[in-house]
Amino acid sequence: MTKVTPASEAQREAWTSGGFPEVERVRPGLWSIPVPLPAIPLRYVLVYALELPDGVAIVDAGWNTDEAYGALAAGLKVAGYEMTDVKAVLVTHIHPDHYGLAGRIREVSGAWIGLHPADSRLLHDRYDDGAVDSLVAQERALLVRSGVPQATLDELAGASMMIRHYVTMARPDRLIEDGERVGLPGWDLQAVWTPGHSPGHLCFVERERRLLFSGDHVLARITPIVAVHPQSAPNPLADYLQALATVRKFDVDEVLPAHEYRFLELAERVDHVMAHHSERLAEIEAAVGAAGGITCWDTATRLTWSRPWETIPSFMRRAANNETLAHLVWLEARGRLRRVPGEPDLWHPA
Ligand SMILES: [Zn+2]
Ligand SMILES: [Zn+2]
Numbered sequence: 001m002t003k004v005t006p007a008s009e010a011q012r013e014a015w016t017s018g019g020f021p022e023v024e025r026v027r028p029g030l031w032s033i034p035v036p037l038p039a040i041p042l043r044y045v046l047v048y049a050l051e052l053p054d055g056v057a058i059v060d061a062g063w064n065t066d067e068a069y070g071a072l073a074a075g076l077k078v079a080g081y082e083m084t085d086v087k088a089v090l091v092t093h094i095h096p097d098h099y100g101l102a103g104r105i106r107e108v109s110g111a112w113i114g115l116h117p118a119d120s121r122l123l124h125d126r127y128d129d130g131a132v133d134s135l136v137a138q139e140r141a142l143l144v145r146s147g148v149p150q151a152t153l154d155e156l157a158g159a160s161m162m163i164r165h166y167v168t169m170a171r172p173d174r175l176i177e178d179g180e181r182v183g184l185p186g187w188d189l190q191a192v193w194t195p196g197h198s199p200g201h202l203c204f205v206e207r208e209r210r211l212l213f214s215g216d217h218v219l220a221r222i223t224p225i226v227a228v229h230p231q232s233a234p235n236p237l238a239d240y241l242q243a244l245a246t247v248r249k250f251d252v253d254e255v256l257p258a259h260e261y262r263f264l265e266l267a268e269r270v271d272h273v274m275a276h277h278s279e280r281l282a283e284i285e286a287a288v289g290a291a292g293g294i295t296c297w298d299t300a301t302r303l304t305w306s307r308p309w310e311t312i313p314s315f316m317r318r319a320a321n322n323e324t325l326a327h328l329v330w331l332e333a334r335g336r337l338r339r340v341p342g343e344p345d346l347w348h349p350a
Contacts, residue, residue: 004263005265006220008032015260020044029050029186038067044259046259047061052087059092063166064104065166089102092204094120113173114175115202120171122200123169136158142325144343145342147345179193188208190207191203196217197225214257219260220262222259222260235329235330244273245270248266250266
């Protein structure tokens, strides 16, 4: 496996040793602030603070916990700012670890929140109390069509509900479109729409400083989940692979992701992630070819995962199922597999 070069050895060391990185000055006027995540292996989100003439803008926010709020406030203090100095919160996408705290920051600082319209559209169904039952019902229907065993259906369908508590529902003040100049004074920041991990995922390219803020789109070691779910696009893997090609073109010196650590080689990392999905597609095509008339769930149980299938907790099994489905759908769209619809759908070689 080709490895990327960490931009900060201390940050890489903190990640690989299970520690917590320091607040770092990435460039003059640009800070990396780790914000802790409760109880998940990612451990922290890296919030970037961009100094402005009259305050600071941040890329991503963290979960809505007191601990996260305190860590962000302390990090801003290292950079010489207070939470009340935040003028803008640029959210790469609406997952709780990026967006959850945005509303609370706006309450104390009056900052504007920016989000891509495709993610903004999902907010109501995802986070408004009255709407979420319908989302769970849709997820359940998807799992039935995937062939998830009856006994684990309810557990899997409601598997991400606890995470909603880490979000304050906040509508964006500004919708940021693909290619839009964000217009922060002193920064040449341009939004790049990179759907796949989330339908409205945004990266931000800074051409003058030769930086890419990559959110969850491109990370140093892990690949983001790209899955079919009730709020995904019909073929999210196709979107994702295309969006990888989009960012690969940028001539930057450093990639600033939202997790793990900063690194140098964007194109090499993108190539590696693309190769990973090609391998996965081949593995899934072969599994369906060997079985013929197999469900998505049964396909998922036959793939190689980072640990034995029996030991994967239920919410991660759901992600594994939905990720497998994204690959099946991609293969179907390419005419390499055929789906016989039903409850469950059965997958066959084309
Ligand atoms: Zn995410
Ligand atoms: Zn994330």
